[in-house]
Amino acid sequence: MNASNISADVTDVGDYLKLGACTAVMAQPILADALTTAPSIATQIGIGIFYNLVKYTAPAFIFGILYTTTRTTLNQATLTYGEYLRRQWHALFIPTLWWTTIYLVLMPQLQLGGRYHHWQSFLWHFVNGNAAPHLWYNTMMLQFILLMPLFWAIGRWCQQQPRHGWLVLGLTTVITVLWLWFYDCQIFHGPHMQDWYLVDRLFISFLIFGVLGVLAWVFRASFQRVLSRWWPGLMGAFLLCLTWTNWEFFTYGFPIKLGNAPYYKPSMVLYALIVIGLLAVLCEVQVRQQRPVTRVVHQLAGMAYKAYLANVFWSELLWLSFGRALTIKLSGLGIGVCYVLTWLLSFASAFGIHAAWEWLKRGLNDRSV
Template sequence: MKRILHTGKIADIGDYLKLTACTAVMLQPILNLALRTMPEATTQMVIGAVYNLVKFTAPAFIFGILYTTMRTTVDTAVTYQQYLKQSWHSLFVPTLWWTSIYLLAMPWVQQVRHYHSWKSFVWQFINGNAAPHLWYNTMMLQFILLMPLFWLIGRWCQTVPKRGWFIVALTLIITGLWLEFYDREVFHGPHMADWYLTDRLFISFLIYGILGTLAWQYRKAVNPWLQKWWGAILLICIASFYWICRELFAFGYPVKLTNAPYYKPSMVIYDLAVIALVAAVALSQIQRQRPITRIVHYLAGFAYKAFLSNVFWEQLIWLTIGKRLIMVNVDWGILITYVGTWLLSFASAVGIHAVWRRIKQAKY
């Protein structure tokens, strides 16, 4: 049977973004654990700064997913049903398995509150509170279900600049209004406790999905621009990083990573700058046909499954040696826990995939 979705063996910008995001996001829960050991104020500042440094992961993943999806589907005959079927096997099934593992084998990693009945179990299962990182699944899977909207936008814009600028302007207005609403009503606002689930609505990350779509559609103009202005983008990245760090540390001590949300103008600027820089690096290596592009493409194919499992492995390392290492030396404790988590997460993703392939081959 002829395959409908083709990805090739060489990476694209989306692959670089997905792999970079997955690699960076694994550090976030480890930094949070390190903060719970109540290190001295200087160490808290360093941890907070590093957390901000890698606080681009969800936007980068959404941008990368939309970029690659547009590249492989927007000009093909793939139907929504066919796309959902492939997504069910590659995204939804691993999510169901790993969410079950967290709720049943590691119930202590649940967020906000724990389940106490089958109804609360189901609620924890679907709302993203089964583990610290699973809120992202609740948000990201909305983009998968809404893919026809992005196909519509991509096909409508095509290569007509006026249409693209109109979509960008409209998206900026929606994003600005949403950020203002979130800042007033949710982030330290009157509905901070009861409206916290708004942070995982797709609209919070809509700008990254739209720009990922348009980056592919207007690649002939976007790619040269990224390579020409990467220096200016780097300066914007540094300036916005300083901005988000000032905002975080303005809350005082102890440093709380919940005071560094995605939903503020400074973070949006920083995230877009990082995405642009990763894209510029990707273009440089892809155009030069570097061997690393094939490695990136291969690992990016396992990025989502590695992401799902990372808290599982992080907890095992933390409970065995990680916490004791951090109590002795924070830097080495974080580094060893992080490297071990990354290696085990990708190894498990590759290993499970290989075993499942052999089972299917043996069966058929």
């Protein structure tokens, strides 16, 4: 496909994955808060199942970002790495800087690994994702943004010969299997569980999802054909994998600990891939039928990352104001209300801040004329 025919302003699989991931991930901190209220065993089981149900978010986001970025930039011969980074600086890095500062200054109780005590530890928390529970993802995801030339090279190499795609897939699968084995032996309940906890923020932990995002676009016709033919099987595999992840999780006993459901397990990797496939099927069906909802998905997906950055800010305010008290009395209602309000406030703030910034830029440009 010619680069001139590629438009960023169309709905694609990446939009559905980014929005689906953002929507699901907002439940995770609320579920973690709910566990601090000493809920009953039955409530803990419900929380655990729901947590595993939405535990596909980081892989889906990475797959979606690489899919859309590959679609819109792979064959743009005039796009330089510097220009690409300038776009990402405004779209991703600046919001990350602002929200990380907000969490460190206004909500220091959310820090992981202890609070900062001087400017050196402040900067360390700033860059390693410890400023808030969800910011580890930024540290990992931004590595993919910086490494985009590697994924361009993979995509272009695979465009030359379809068999190159199988070689890339095979090598990436081997790397992933070895990485999961290493993580299971050395970190997850292993000898380096405490001192190597930052390892999960390395891009290699999610490499397979980034590579598959690239391959899904390069071989999009085959990707869509396989999904349309095998989606009923994906539904069955979804139920089996969800059962598998829950069985593994509850073998650790009660009270449950969400840390016993990491991304870095074969069951979780397979589950995430299956959910990615199902969301891709949903996208292809709705885009092909030209459903109006696809435009809404595209608009929301454009703000998904900024809403993600804001979600813990709003969930913490909601939890401290009334969420904890409501959850203690009625756990299901408390979780549900906090979740819905967090989603609404996160996206409202993302759209609101964006609109305010555009208005401010227009005002500054008018003054300079």
